[in-house]
Amino acid sequence: MTNAKPASPQTETAKSLLLGWLSARLSPEAFGWLEQQVAVISCGERAQQLGIAVGLAPRKVGKADLDLTPSEREDGRRARKDLDTTGWSVDQAARSLLVLASFKGDEAAFASGLDRIFVSAEIGEQIALLRGLPLFPAAKRVVPHAVEGVRSAMQPIFEAVAHRNPFPREEFSEAQWNQMVVKTLFIGSTLAPIQGLDERRNPELALMLFDYARERRAAGRPVSHELWRCVGPFAGAREVGELANMLANGVGMEAKAAALALSECPLPEARSALAATPALSAAIGNGHLTWNDIV
């Protein structure tokens, strides 16, 4: 049905993964439309077809939740490390498939085709394409779209990049990463769904977060307990003092977050501060209290 050569093993794997998931969920009519679009786009004879098909996808395949089974999720992670399709809908999966079909082995051509789609993408298209980034080839060339997504004032677009997406962890520079993490807190979103949150902690980010927390407190505004997840290993004497104060005077989640942060700080002052709350210290020691408990 198509004269296209396999573009790359990874792209072919991703395409068959998405085709498999969608064939199990779409009506024969909707799936037939999708297969036909994939064939036309793969041929590459009609340059406009990708944009048209991406635009039409929800009205052709619907917007039901993708809702993968546990074994399908496992297949996803095997095909693409850390792929997390939580919250995806079928039209989003279909849009990623259509974009993948446009790759014919030339990364520059693929990236400029994607640029053209992004230029006029409405909000639903942007969310779908940003969620699809980890499946696309030419990762280095498509980084600007992820960075622009993080700049968005539309929270669902921001979260399409920041949450449950391995792309930022793998491709963002430290400055880009730090902007994303701080903005997540700034817009009232949550850190927990960010992949690689612990692994990509760094001193610069810790500095920005301490400053941000002080600014919030000066304004009498609450600070997310999640913030402290990114600071422990880089806390200096002043910061340890602040964390010790939170531990001594804070209640509930705040004290727990302070204890966890102190437990990750190598300074001796941190150890002695933590020793003041033996119960929390023991809970951390035996694994009963972890960052996953902090919301």
Add this chain to the structure above:
Amino acid sequence: MFIDPHAHMISRTTDDYEAMAKAGVVAVIEPAFWIGQARTNAGSYADYLSHILGFERFRAGQFGVRHYCCIGLNSKEANNEPLAEAVMEILPGFATKEGVVAIGEIGYDEQTALEDKYFRLQLDLARDLDLPVMIHTPHRDKKRGASRSMDVIIEHKVDPSRVVIDHVNEETIQEVRDRGFWAAFSIYPHSKMTAERMVALVKTFGPERLIVDSACDWGVSDPLSVPKTAKLMAEHGLSEDAIRKVTYANALAVYGQSGQMAEADWLAPAAIDQRTLYQGNTVLRGGQVPRVDQSES
């Protein structure tokens, strides 16, 4: 529940959205139009269309109002031929996007030859894409301009049952109705049509194929025109059914023909929309929690 099927929300404040949602406006339609001054290049036009399909739709959703739009080249800017040519190139790509319920608002302003040319091209586009049409009738030489618009629509074989003639008044309603079009009335504080006159028109003509909108924009206009007119109609003894038709059901019937607008969008939105595009609405407050699976990672 009300639908305001003509509202330039890009020019309105968050206070307006709050007031509209509180008054029961569940959906708005934002027709592409002139922004108060001329755009000088197709790039700014493309960004405007992206804006009403993107950020404005998101902004409305945050207040529990569903946002749809009409895509088109307006008559004023049709007079800049290089701009118009370039905009015509990009229109099909935008017109097929999600949430686009019509080609519009298009029609005549000064009734120049260029306006006529691009009006006709866009009628053909609407017919080819099977989309309804929203017609802007001119402020000057209105009666003849409206008649001429309808002549051209019929000449281009667009079915009147898929076309809304907007900014109708006492002078133009009879012909619009007789020829099978939908008649929309922009209720303005100082011009176009008032709520009192609207009540009289519904009493005289009945509610079939009549539609009330606010056409609120960057000028003196009232985003609560639709609920206020409904209230006045009730006070003047119009039936609940008639009020529902002209402030909700008729707009849904004509623009719903696009396949892009349905009652379920606000009464039972898709889960993905509840998570992303449509928040703070009564459906959610009623106890339905948007379902977000726990991440496994």
